Amino acid sequence: MTDTPSFDAAGRLVAEEGFGDNAPALTVSELSGALKRMVEDRFGHVRLRGEISGWKRAASGHAYLALKDDKALIDAVLWKGTVARLPFGPEDGIEVIATGKLTTYPGRSKYQIVVESLELAGEGALMLLLEKLKAKLAGEGLFQQERKRNLPFLPGVIGVITSPTGSVIRDILHRLADRCPSRVVLWPVAVQGAGAAEQVAAALRGFDALSPGGPVPRPDLVIVARGGGSIEDLWAFNEEVVVRAIAACSIPTISAVGHETDTTLADYAADMRAPTPTAAAEIAVPVRAELLAGLRERGARMERCARRYHERGAERLAGLARLLPTPALLLDPQRQRAADLGERLRRGLGRRLSDARGDLARAGGALRPGLLRAGLDRAAHRLAAVWRVAVTLNPDNVLSRGYAWVAARPSGAVVADAAAARSAAALSLHFADGSVDVRVERTGGRAYVADKPDQPTLL
Known part of the structure; x- marks a missing residue:
């Protein structure tokens, strides 16, 4: 089949291959794949300098952003593992150098850089990031002086967060031994590099979670320490996770990071800043x-x-x-009064004795023998008269003249009339020479007193 060459292709209804055409039509996928291979082969390793824009961390852990300058913009992506290895927290407006490879995204006809590492573009960018983070945390009140607590005067246990192999821990222990030997609990951490900030923050949270009296003693004071270095070396102590962990720790904290001229955000959040780790030991305990x-x-x-x-x-x-x-002044009036009372007592006793003698003399004059005998005679006559009356009235004296008195048995009550004798069951008849017990019997309505049954006495 031959075609007549025509330069008015727009007028064709169905696409036809022209004579000598050696560029067959490609599919969109074919072209996109070819572009992807070409871009990845040509730009398999690039270092790209630009300002971060639109930084966003997805729920999957990946991060998406754009790198731009004053004339152009390119999208970028960091996979989850790369984000975890970043030595700092990226923010919009920070100039960085991204290392990675270019690739395309056929689904949207876009190209992007897959970032394998991200670095700050010089100390200026690092300081800008530091200032932005400092302003953010200060705005939340994490650096306010009112939040800072007083350090204990003499801590019993001191927790130290630092590298176990560096000179810092040796300097702290040596200084504590010189000043005031104290118990030290070391929580070993990495103090720079990837993951250092997370380790320091975890150590702060770990000390804070210890219970008093547990197997690991809870510190009364925590020292976060590191030796000197560049701002990059000290960057872990500028990380937000460390600053927030220091601010949230309920144990008083000393930040001793770097040398005297070095300042980190951890210094602002801590309760006390020490210029050096050795100075932190000096601050922690007295001499x-x-x-x-x-x-x-x-x-x-x-x-x-x-x-x-x-x-x-x-x-x-x-x-x-x-x-x-004086005692004499106090006692003299009492002595005088006692003497007066003694004299009055002596005179009173003399008068009383004289009166008693007069009474005795008068009573003695009345005690003449003739008077005493006359009084006794009169008393004897009166007693004899009374006795005669008593003898006359004695009931037993009349019994000798043939009389007797009757008593009820067994009560012994005197029976004074016949009615009482009739009602009594038994009687006693008392005579001058003795008594006889009798009983009362009734025959034909009449009562008899009988000593013997065959000889009754009629009542």
């Missing part, structure tokens, strides 16, 4: 010798104060004693 000297001085002052108090008390007592009257 034992100075404590002992101070105790001795205070003991001497207390002794002097007690002695002065005793001396002043003695002076006040002596002054008051001079105002008090």
Whole structure:
């Protein structure tokens, strides 16, 4: 089949291959694949400098952003593992150098750089990132002076977060031993490089989670320490995760990162900043010798104060004693009064004795023998008259003249009339020479007293 060459292709209804055409039509996928291979082969390793724009961390852990300058913009992606290895937290507006490879995204006809590493483009970019993070955390109040707590005067346990192999821990232990030996619990961490910030933050949270009295003692004070270095070396202590962990720690914290001229965001969040790790040990504990000297001085002052108090008390007592009257002055009036009372008692006893003698003399005059005998005779006559009446009234005296008196048995009550005798079951008849027991019998309606049954006495 031959075609007639035509330059008015737009007028064709169905596409036809022209004579000698050696560029067959490609599919979109074919072209996109070819472009992808070409881009990846040509730009398999690039270093790209630009400013971060639109930084976003997806739920999958991947991060998406764009790198731009004043004239162009390119999309970029960081896979989850790359994000975890980043030595800093990217933010919009920070100039960085991205290392990776270019690739295309056929689904949207876009090209992008897959970033394998991300670095700050010089110290200027690093300082800009630092200032932005500092402003953000300061705006949340993490650096306010009101949040800072006083350090314990003499901590029993000191927690140290630092590298276990560096000179920092040796300097701290040596300084503590010189000043005031204390118990130290070391939480070993990496102090620079990937993952250092997370380890330091985890150590702070770990110390804070310890319970008092547990197998691992809970520190009374925590020192976060690292030796000197460049700003890149100290960057882990500028990370947001470390700053927030220090601010959230309930244990008072000293930040001792770098040398005296080095400053990190951890210094702003801590309760106290030490210029060096050695200075942190000096801040943490007092000098034992100075404590002992101070105790001795205070003991001497207390002794002097007690002695002065005793001396002043003695002076006040002596002054008051001079105002008090003497014992003689107090007792002389009482002695005089006692003497007066003794004299009055002597005179009173003399008068009483004289009165008693007069009474005795008067009573003695009335006690003449003739009077006493006359009184006795009169008393004897009266007694004899009374006795005669008593003898006359004695009931037993009339019994000898043939009389008897009757008593009920067994009560012994005197029976004074016949009615009482009739009602009694048994009687006793009392005579001058003795008594006879009798019983009362009734025959034909009449009562008899019988000593013997065959000889009754009619009542």
